[in-house]
Amino acid sequence: MAVMRSMVLEKPGTPLVMREQSVPQPGAGDVLVEIEACGVCRTDLHVVDGELPQGKLPIVPGHEIVGRVVAVGAGVKTPLGERVGIPWLGYTCGQCEYCRTERENLCDAPLFTGYTRDGGYATHVVADARFCFALPENADAATLAPLLCAGLIGWRSYRMAGEGKTLGLYGFGAAAHILAQVAVWQGRKVFAFTRDGDVAAQDFARSLGAAWAGNSTEPPPEPLDAAIIFAPVGALVPMALKVVKKGGSVVCGGIHMSDVPGFAYSLLWEERRIVSVANLTREDAREFLAVAPRAGVHTAVTRYPLARANEALDDLRGGRLTGAAVLCP
Numbered sequence: 001m002a003v004m005r006s007m008v009l010e011k012p013g014t015p016l017v018m019r020e021q022s023v024p025q026p027g028a029g030d031v032l033v034e035i036e037a038c039g040v041c042r043t044d045l046h047v048v049d050g051e052l053p054q055g056k057l058p059i060v061p062g063h064e065i066v067g068r069v070v071a072v073g074a075g076v077k078t079p080l081g082e083r084v085g086i087p088w089l090g091y092t093c094g095q096c097e098y099c100r101t102e103r104e105n106l107c108d109a110p111l112f113t114g115y116t117r118d119g120g121y122a123t124h125v126v127a128d129a130r131f132c133f134a135l136p137e138n139a140d141a142a143t144l145a146p147l148l149c150a151g152l153i154g155w156r157s158y159r160m161a162g163e164g165k166t167l168g169l170y171g172f173g174a175a176a177h178i179l180a181q182v183a184v185w186q187g188r189k190v191f192a193f194t195r196d197g198d199v200a201a202q203d204f205a206r207s208l209g210a211a212w213a214g215n216s217t218e219p220p221p222e223p224l225d226a227a228i229i230f231a232p233v234g235a236l237v238p239m240a241l242k243v244v245k246k247g248g249s250v251v252c253g254g255i256h257m258s259d260v261p262g263f264a265y266s267l268l269w270e271e272r273r274i275v276s277v278a279n280l281t282r283e284d285a286r287e288f289l290a291v292a293p294r295a296g297v298h299t300a301v302t303r304y305p306l307a308r309a310n311e312a313l314d315d316l317r318g319g320r321l322t323g324a325a326v327l328c329p
């Protein structure tokens, strides 16, 4: 019998452990995917560290999955061998007021890959075929993986930021390094903000076309039309408000942030906005996966074997990565 290996979280705050089981069979509407690569996202850290409301336990984390369909359940027409991507949004009810008004990202009864249904820190995964997306055959699987969350939810954040010319990105990790390329391709000016003294991240941002890169405590050389915050640091919200123009937006792109400190109303005054981005819709995925190759997006990845998932998480936690960590089973 074929064996599936996975890195499992049994209890938040403890390391993942390797488990083996027989390869599951896809149910009606599902595909069984043999995984080529799975990105490591900051949300995985929040799941593993127990910073989100309790999901499924034990759980296999991972929601930036690239793999090939090796079996399909009843009613699924996806050809065997097709390369697909599996993102965070794993299922929506289709019936709640949000699903019925094209806001399935806010569904009342969703399932999220790697949080409330098993994800991609594994050799195999079962997914709902309606929430999988065809991916290019001729690309390296590891470099595609970060597109599936850093790219997709990044794209949703990017669109929320509006059409202004000057865009600030706080936290220059996986999402920002993808969006910076899209923004530069669209003729926008990117301002990259990093942890104080993170010269490597600042150099990396400039190498991707950022007009300016500096510490998040520094003012940029010109005021911004909008800012997106990817770092999970609430104190960045008032700092970003301070450097956006009248009518500008501050978009919080992460699922979890430390508390936002109090700030003077004058920072919000003049129609500045603060907005969070929750999850993604399938339409976001279709849009972004079409835009990324046109924009020539290249992802910088650091590969880890599946068994070293804990090390990849630690490196992300410690800010020791340039670009994105990817597990390759």
Ligand SMILES: [Zn+2]
Pocket (backbone or CB within 6 Å): 092, 093, 094, 095, 096, 097, 098, 099, 104, 106, 107, 108, 109, 110
């Ligand atoms: Zn719904």
Ligand SMILES: [Zn+2]
Pocket (backbone or CB within 6 Å): 041, 042, 043, 044, 063, 088, 149, 150
């Ligand atoms: Zn993610």
